[in-house]
Amino acid sequence: MQAFDFVAPTSVDEAISALAAGGGRARPLSGGTDLIAQLQEGRLALDTVVDLKRIPELMAISISGDGLTLGASVACHSINANQAIRDAYPALIDSTHLIGGTQIQGRASLGGNLCNSSPAADSIPNLIAHNVTCHIAGPNGRRSVAVEDFCTAPGRNVLEIGEFLVSLEFPTPPANFGAAYLRFIPRNEMDIAVVGAGASVVLSDDKSTIQSARVALGAVAPTPLFVQEAGDALAGQPVSEETLAKAADLAKAAARPISDMRGTIPQRNHLSAVLTQRALRIAIDRARGTKTVDELGRLNGHG
Amino acid sequence: MAKKIAVETTLNGEETIFLCEPRQTLLEALRDNLGLIGSKEGCGNGNCGACNVILDGVLVNSCLVLAPEIEGRSVVTIEGIAENGELHPLQQKFLEHASLQCGICTPGFIVSAKALLDDNADPSEHDVRLWLAGNLCRCTGYDKIVRAVLDVAENDA
Numbered sequence: 001m002q003a004f005d006f007v008a009p010t011s012v013d014e015a016i017s018a019l020a021a022g023g024g025r026a027r028p029l030s031g032g033t034d035l036i037a038q039l040q041e042g043r044l045a046l047d048t049v050v051d052l053k054r055i056p057e058l059m060a061i062s063i064s065g066d067g068l069t070l071g072a073s074v075a076c077h078s079i080n081a082n083q084a085i086r087d088a089y090p091a092l093i094d095s096t097h098l099i100g101g102t103q104i105q106g107r108a109s110l111g112g113n114l115c116n117s118s119p120a121a122d123s124i125p126n127l128i129a130h131n132v133t134c135h136i137a138g139p140n141g142r143r144s145v146a147v148e149d150f151c152t153a154p155g156r157n158v159l160e161i162g163e164f165l166v167s168l169e170f171p172t173p174p175a176n177f178g179a180a181y182l183r184f185i186p187r188n189e190m191d192i193a194v195v196g197a198g199a200s201v202v203l204s205d206d207k208s209t210i211q212s213a214r215v216a217l218g219a220v221a222p223t224p225l226f227v228q229e230a231g232d233a234l235a236g237q238p239v240s241e242e243t244l245a246k247a248a249d250l251a252k253a254a255a256r257p258i259s260d261m262r263g264t265i266p267q268r269n270h271l272s273a274v275l276t277q278r279a280l281r282i283a284i285d286r287a288r289g290t291k292t293v294d295e296l297g298r299l300n301g302h303g
Numbered sequence: 304m305a306k307k308i309a310v311e312t313t314l315n316g317e318e319t320i321f322l323c324e325p326r327q328t329l330l331e332a333l334r335d336n337l338g339l340i341g342s343k344e345g346c347g348n349g350n351c352g353a354c355n356v357i358l359d360g361v362l363v364n365s366c367l368v369l370a371p372e373i374e375g376r377s378v379v380t381i382e383g384i385a386e387n388g389e390l391h392p393l394q395q396k397f398l399e400h401a402s403l404q405c406g407i408c409t410p411g412f413i414v415s416a417k418a419l420l421d422d423n424a425d426p427s428e429h430d431v432r433l434w435l436a437g438n439l440c441r442c443t444g445y446d447k448i449v450r451a452v453l454d455v456a457e458n459d460a
Contacts, residue, residue: 003305006325006371029369036328036367037348049325051372077361101437102415104349106361107368189436 001039008051012058012137012166015050020139020162022048028164030058030073031107033100034116057166058111063088068170072111080105089130089170090286091179091200095123098183101190111165117151117223124151124224125198126181128216129283130170138163148216148226176203176211178287180279183218184271193219194263197251197275203239203287210234210284215247215276220255220268227254230276244280251276312373314339315383323370330354332370333380341381341410345439352438353411355418356380362418364437381410384417392458393417396451404442412438416452426456 009015019026026048029035038044052058058073063084070079076096079085086093099108099122113123114134124147132147139162147168151157159165179200185191196218202211215230230250237243257268307322314337323332330347333339333356345351347366354365357379365380384391393413396402403409412435419426419434426434431452432445440448 001326001328003324003326005305006308006369008371008374029372032367032369032372033349033364036369039326040328040347040366049369051369053372075361100349101352102418102434103352103355103362103364103437104367106358106363189433 002042002045004039004046005048006051007048008054010054010056012055015052015055015164016137016139016162018048018050019164022046022050024161026050028052028115030109030112030115031075031104033104033108034112052164060167061085065172067172070110070168070170072115072165072167073109074111076105076108076110079110088173089179091181091283092126092130092170094181095126098122098189110168114147114150114168115157115159115165117153117155117157119151119154119221119223120193120196120219121224122181122183122193122196122218125196125216125218126179127168127198128224128226129179129181129198129200129214131200131214133169134165135167135169136163137166142166144169148224151223153222174202176205176207176287177201178203178283178285180282180286182275182279182282184275192262195219195255195257195268195271195275197272197279199276199279199283201234201280201283201287203284207288208239210237210239210243213247213280213283215251215280217251217255217272217276219262220257220272225254227251227276229254234280239284244277247280248273248277308371310371310374312375313377315379321370325369325371327370328366329356329358329368329370329373329378330365333365336370339380339382342414343407343410345407345411350437350439351408351411352415352435353408355411355414355438357414357418357421360421362415379414379417381414384413391417392455393420393452396454397448400447400451400454402443402447402451408438408440408442412440412448416448416455419452420456420459424456424459426453428453431456 029051058071060071062069079096127147134145181198183193183196198216201213213231213234215227217225230247252273255272343353345353349364349367356365
């Protein structure tokens, strides 16, 4: 790797100063599973690497009546091991359990997955389904962005030079809420999504009607795709295969994939519908409490 | 060249201070600065697991950690797995099951399997295969590795 300086600030303000001092040639480091690989391969040249993991706010997991605030640098491993998150947001584990293998999960963070802004990122459709808000800090102060508006192009996002992601805020799940993330890969483990689908629903008290829903797709557009029309079409509708099929068709219509080494346009269009419908089914089962997290883990090949 | 950094860490249970360049990975520092050449560089980008170490109790790829990041942390490498001159049961069972041929991937597999058994003393075959999915071996076909790990778990249970 080419030479750079390394700093490990212990507060958000120090990190802002360090990043500002480096201009566009300073970058924040969380788990490093993307950043260090890019530095190793010479795809990125920096003067300064700013390690954010000594900043308490970036490493905090806080669950309260207001929901979950997850520090941007918290590793997937810490999320998987946190029983309070598993209980309150079981669908989140669908993503944190399949990003890379065990040792990648030991380092990789959801904040990093989001800021790397891959169209195929396994956490982002799930974060969109969970209606997450991104909290950002920078030289001009703090601001917040809805997660579906965060990514702007492959590898690009709304962060300005000197800004970094501080935390992800998950609202408290309403009663009768369920969510799920599914991805298709041609093997069992360790691959990048051909298509990914995240979905969430809120059911009526008798659990027969969908009050609201959110659907998002990965790897079918230049950014992870929030398919608002699919969720809107489900609102107020009875839980039925016909209703879900309609939403799946809308997701398929919204997809605008490319053909590449992982899949073709027709395959990805087809998968967009199939995975949306399956993810919705699981979200509904979870909202009804008829499926356990462990059963669901196996849907993505994880036991 | 950026100024060298002094890093103070606990390495295989011993307090250690070493100098490194900020751009050095933990794997490079272990091998080139500290002479611990048990951890191997396979791919250098987090795909193969040959460089795996345990950092504060968590399994990581040492090729994807910058050496200065381990200031104040605790690292266990393959050199720290055997105790008091005795092979760790995993090392012994890898020998008995012939779970290696060329041996390049072996340190990573043993460190990963150690982290697994620390986390789950009674894993199923599925648990073992899933946990080790990030370790690549091009010789054995994995079966003998999985059998060795399960044998250790059964004998410790």
